[in-house]
Amino acid sequence: MAGKDLQNYPAMNGPASNDFHTSSFEPIHNPDSLDQSTPPLKSSHRTELLYSRTHGYQNSSRSKTSSSFSGSDPVEHDEEEDASRTGSSCGASSSSGYTGSWNSKARPSLEGIPNDPTVPLMAFIQRGPSGRSSSAMSDIVSWECTTCKMFRATCPSRETMDFWSEVESDERDKTVDSACHSKFWIRFYEKLKEKFPAEEGLNSKQTRFLLKTLLGVGEQVEDVVELSRFLKIVRFFGPVKKDGDSGRCCLVKHVHELGKKSVRxxxxxxxxxxxxxxxxxxxxxxxxxxxxxxxxxxxxxxxxxxxxxxxxxxxxxxxxxxxxxxxxxxxxxxxxxxxxxxxxxxxxxxxxxxxxxxxxxxxxxxxxxxxxxxxxxxxxxxxxxxxxxxxxxxx
The missing domain is CATH 3.30.505.10 (SH2 domain)
Structure with a gap:
């Protein structure tokens, strides 16, 4: 992904200093799909990769003596105090230009980001021309296929799309462009039971069969739920989210009532x-x-x-x-x-x-x-x- 494309993603955390810029990037590529054909973008600012879901927390190319950033686990508080007393804190290094230590900061929060293992996720930190950088994390960016982006933009329910992202994808096709909008029915159903244990409709064979029929799922174990069909049903019967304080699922509750009350x-x-x-x-x-x-x-x-x-x-x-x-x-x-x-x-x-x-x-x-x-x-x-x-x- 070229730097000009990164500008389209808003920062989840605001800038912590004037040295942080979101409008000027050097080219950063998704390590899972490198594209060397894109010409580099000329800029005086440098963006460094900190995290990707596929590769985890990345090690810096700089040595620990010259940079505060490290891919190691955050140190405990007592270790931070010891480092401060001995003057060996990475954040105190004047040669790195960093205002704070990556080790002493919490790793980027991934809450609210789709928990789909097929969607590469990265966090970036940017260094200004003076070599200084914001001590806060910058953008947390998720890549989705074009289809999922379109559906996420048009779906009226954020909770519904978050649920979909939590369901494990169809691993028969490893490509993000198809696997992320196709889920195995059995995993889809298990995630419903996990998220909504109080939903009585999930224990009804009649409701389960009706839901499968509405979703276009057959009787084979490997049958899948398509995202387009799922969102279509959501528009008719309600979102996948809790029904007030009852703990039930709005969508499943509606389908359950349909099965019981439509028969005469x-x-x-x-x-x-x-x-x-x-x-x-x-x-x-x-x-x-x-x-x-x-x-x-x-x-x-x-x-x-x-x-x-x-x-x-x-x-x-x-x-x-x-x-x-x-x-x-x-x-x-x-x-x-x-x-x-x-x-x-x-x-x-x-x-x-x-x-x-x-x-x-x-x-x-x-x-x-x-x-x-x-x-x-x-x-x-x-x-x-x-x-x-x-x-x-x-x-």
């Missing part, structure tokens, strides 16, 4: 779910064709996927009409508890089951026909009915 018995005592997943509009109209008036289903919107919108599709006489349930992923991510801020029937609902429950007592208002449309019968043959309906007991 029809006139033939069959248990059916009104949830149809992300079926396209054409397929929905085919399923509802020739069904009696009032037959309905609820699906994830294709055109409104970025906004987390759902759609109620219902038969009105011989015509299939569609009513939107407006989502709000941004407000959902900002809420301290599970609240998707779904706007439907002139009201706001926290979850999808709550919104559909209102249809039992409130009709849909069709502006075109001027008639009220009641949702009375769940459409049979929906794929998620098999996912959310438990098997019957056998004698």
């Amino acid at each position: 018995k029809n006139a033939n005592k069959e248990r059916l779910s009104w949830f149809a997943g992300d079926l396209p509009r054409e397929e929905v109209e085919r399923l509802l064709q020739n069904k009696k008036s009032g037959t309905y289903l609820v699906r994830m919107s294709h055109s409104g996927a970025d906004n987390g919108d759902f759609v109620v599709s219902v038969m009105d006489g011989s015509e299939c009409v569609h009513f939107e349930i407006e989502g709000n992923p941004q407000q959902s991510a900002e809420s301290s508890t599970l609240d998707c801020h779904l706007v439907f029937l002139g009201r706001s609902f926290q979850t999808l089951p709550e919104a559909i429950e209102a249809l039992l007592t409130t009709p849909l208002d069709d502006d075109d026909s001027g008639r009220d449309i009641w949702c009375t019968t769940i459409c049979p043959g929906l794929p998620f009915s098999n996912v959310m309906t438990p098997y019957k007991r056998t004698k």
Whole structure:
């Protein structure tokens, strides 16, 4: 990575002295992907590599007698006092120009940085033209593939992306450009249980199967969760973060409630779910064709996927009409508890089951026909009915 690219990364810690500059760098390369084709940037300031996740804390090219920087572990407080009494502290060296000792300073905090072993992480310290340098750490910079950068920038929930970064990557492909946005399902699920031990939905086979289906994960052990699919589901059902003080996960809690509350018995005592997943509009109209008036289903919107919108599709006489349930992923991510801020029937609902429950007592208002449309019968043959309906007991 050339010096001009480093300027795009903001410093996590502010400058500690006037000798520290963030706008002037010599070329620094990622040791995991050296690119010698980039011409050096002329500058009077020198930037030194202190840390990389791949290679750990780096040893300085200078000797300990001429530089305060060392790649060794920080000394204990009593050792610092002894060094001070004997006058042998590296920070006191006038030849190095450093204002403080790296050994006497805490190593750079990595909190808030994605804990993904496939993402190289580096810390840099910069020396001015006088040879002096800030005693504080400068930038802590993480490199991500283009895909992950795009998704991180567009994801409304920081907690969700932090969770994703903590899940161990798919090691079948060692390249950062693909491994970082693809995770094994089993590791994804184990991380959920580790982060949210109070989430009862993770102990439900029905909820686990429903979550896997929404994420597009099959039955094979090596099946993976794709970042794009994961963030799509987050926009509909809420972020991966704690639901207030309950310790539950907002996303899993919503999916768990969907599995329990979307299933009803029809006139033939069959248990059916009104949830149809992300079926396209054409397929929905085919399923509802020739069904009696009032037959309905609820699906994830294709055109409104970025906004987390759902759609109620219902038969009105011989015509299939569609009513939107407006989502709000941004407000959902900002809420301290599970609240998707779904706007439907002139009201706001926290979850999808709550919104559909209102249809039992409130009709849909069709502006075109001027008639009220009641949702009375769940459409049979929906794929998620098999996912959310438990098997019957056998004698």
